[in-house]
Structures are given as structure tokens and as C-alpha cells.
Amino acid sequence: EVQLLESGGGLVQPGGSLRLSCAGSGFTFSNYAMSWVRQAPGKGLEWVSAINGGSSVIYYADTVKGRFTISRDNSKNTLYLQMNSLRAEDTAVYYCAKDQGVAGSSKRTFDYWGQGTLVTVSS
């Protein structure tokens, strides 16, 4: 059974940093691209960042480019999101999501999602 478990959320002051983690199990983690998607309270979904299985291809939304860094450690089956220079508008539930495509063929469609971790940016 595919499982994704996020951690690392919490309350942080504006300008602060936080690192989110997402532990994957039940599938060959290194074979799949992964993404972070966020959802502000009461709002819709916003894609944040994506990384391919080998970490050679990375994309970011313009709203986080230069402040957030996505990475992964395939030996630990874990996806990360380093978030720096946080702003109030970054407050959201952050989901990690598994790409539907197999073995290097990203479909940019998400077939499994974690339960999310809440990041609150406030003084």
C-alpha cells in the first residue's frame, strides 16, 4: 500500500525557515517524480514544486522560486522542502504527492497524496 507521510510543519515567524519532509513507502520511491502542493486555509490547491526521480529535473512555482528548495534522498525514501524567507501568504497545508508516471516518465498527475502538514507563518 502506497503511503506518504509529511512532517515538519508548525508555527514560524515571517522571514523564518522550515524544512518539510515526506516519507514514502509501498512503492519504489526512486522511480517516481514527486511534488509539493499547498492549500491555504479555505482556499484551493496550488502546485509548489516538482522533482524527478533522479533529482536532475526540478521546477518551482514563481511564488516560491528563490525561497524554497525541493530535494530528495532516495536512500531514505524521503522528499524534502526547505522553505526560507517565509511570508504570511505561505501559510497553508502542504501536501506531498506522488506522480502517476512510472520509471522516469512523469505524467504530472498525482495518484497518491499525503495527509498534509500545516505551516503557519505569523508573528
Added chain:
Amino acid sequence: EIVLTQSPATLSLSPGERATLSCRASQSVSTYLTWYQQKPGQAPRLLIYDASNRATGIPARFSGSGSGTDFTLSISSLETEDFAVYYCQQRTNWPLTFGGGTKVEIK
């Protein structure tokens, strides 16, 4: 950036009725359009990919259609568990974008 516009924002229907949700793209996305369902307090769930393909385990009452810029998600006969928010997402271009969502509520 491709903008996806979903309509209506809210759909009030009774169980057993048919639901028709729309997603319009600001430019052609071919058939690279995905639908997700999200219930309160839960993560989104994949329903339909590539415009018309049901994901694993999705009931046949859910169907998707469309190509280019206009897409439709239909629920043939609403069950109580189908009352939720539905999002479309395009995978044609980066950045990936989602529509604003359609809430299907019980009338």
C-alpha cells in the same frame, strides 16, 4: 501560465441527481486534464486523468470528457459520499495549475 476556470463555484443538488461540472482552460491543454475530489479535512483524490480515464477504484458514475479548452466532469447519479469539492488540473505546461474548484453540496 495556463489559467483554469471552473464553473459553477457551487452546485446544489439532491442525491440521485446528475452533476455536470465545467473546467475551461485559457489555452489548449489537449487532453492533459485531470480531475480530483477533495472532502473536508482530507487530501485530494485522483478521479479522472487525461480528460476521460477513470483512476483505479473510481466508480463508473464518474466520467470526464472534453479536449482543447473545454472539459466536463459528470456524476451520473449523486451518492451522499460524492458531496465534496472538485478540482481540475492541467499537466500540459509548467507551472502546473489547478482550477478554483466546484463545491457540490446537498440541496
